[in-house]
Amino acid sequence: MNTTHIILQGLEPIHQRYQQLLQEIADIASAGNVVKLNDSAARFEQVSLDTDAWVSIQELCFKAELDVTALDKKLSLSDFKLLAMDMDSTLITIECIDEIADMQGLKPQVAEITEAAMRGELEFQESLTRRVALLKGLDALALQRVYDERLQLSLGADKMLKALQQAGLKTLLVSGGFTFFTDRMKSRLQLDYTHSNLLEIDHGKLTGKVSGIIVDADEKQRTVERICAELGVTGKQAIVMGDGANDLKMMSVSGLSVAFRAKPVVRAKADVAFNFVGLDGILNLF
Known part of the structure; x- marks a missing residue:
């Protein structure tokens, strides 16, 4: 070593x-x-x-x-220009889709698919399509309930973000979750960029489908690379944080990859793994 x-x-x-x-x-x-x-x-x-x-x-x-x-x-913070984060179970403590499903009484079925996808046992697009289909007919007001009642920032997230933003890093939230939540996180935390999936809603009800490109592992990587290009920096000037198998591709193009409360397959490949401390633990590396 x-x-x-x-x-x-x-x-x-x-x-x-x-x-x-x-x-x-x-x-x-x-x-x-x-x-x-x-x-x-x-x-x-x-x-x-x-x-x-x-x-x-x-x-x-x-x-x-x-x-x-x-x-x-x-490491010096001046070596980095972008912080890219997964949302569910990384920036926030919950898997939003599992909590939405709980409003339908379907959390165990959806959570089982989520876990398999995060471990890398199930292709993400297939897993998302199957999970969202189970939400068909749910009142869209359930999304606001999840945000109001269940969504919490992960330990140390606020401290980490403030320190890295103060150091001049741009911030990207790229998620296989949904725009309903990433839009609110962007406003609440003053993030620079977000990219996630758009849930299709018709007459106030979820249709069981997503609109547009599904944000899977490949799309996450493309997004990090696109934002780096916009900023005129390389992937090696990005810090990328995630917890599931669909984060590995975007983590692979980064200068520093951070696995947070992650699945074993992600911990094994990341530069840094935090199993116990909060997201602000990254500050001790600089």
Whole structure:
């Protein structure tokens, strides 16, 4: 492994509670220096890691419910110009379509399809078409109820967005979810760009169909590339966050990919995986 430092962070103060673990990690990594970033984060510098040592550290941290990231260089926010995010279960805590389905009494059936798609076991377009079809006849007012009653930002989302926006990054919300929600997120969080699926509504009822291009994995990647081109930057100047298999293609063109509360297939391929800390954990990497 070509690693210069690792960053450890948790939801609670780590420097007192995990003192023994911190020392154990420093020994395994042959760390030349340990820097306290804040009460909940530390950076181990000048580390020497082989694959076995890195696996051991990951296992120790996961057991302690701490997130650990290995980086081959120190990152600067000035290296990045765009933050691209998935919405459902990434920027927000829910899968909107599952909660809409709950209004129909169909949440278990829809959630099962959602999970299969997120794990990569089912092609996204097929999964979306099947799930939306189950919503046929539902009063469109259910969308507002989901937004008002169930939609919450993920832990640390607000802090992360404010910091990255203040640093000058443009923001893109690209989602296999629906414009009803991404439009409201754009206004609420002052995002620069959004792209998602349009639910077809007729006489106040959902028709069970989506209008236009389905935002699947390929469309997500194309969107990130298109926005980068508009900004005159490369994909390597983008940070991309997601949690499901349909996020992998857009994550693959980024300079920094972040898996948040993600499926194993996504965690394995991302540069950074946050299983415990909030989205603002990314700030400790810079």
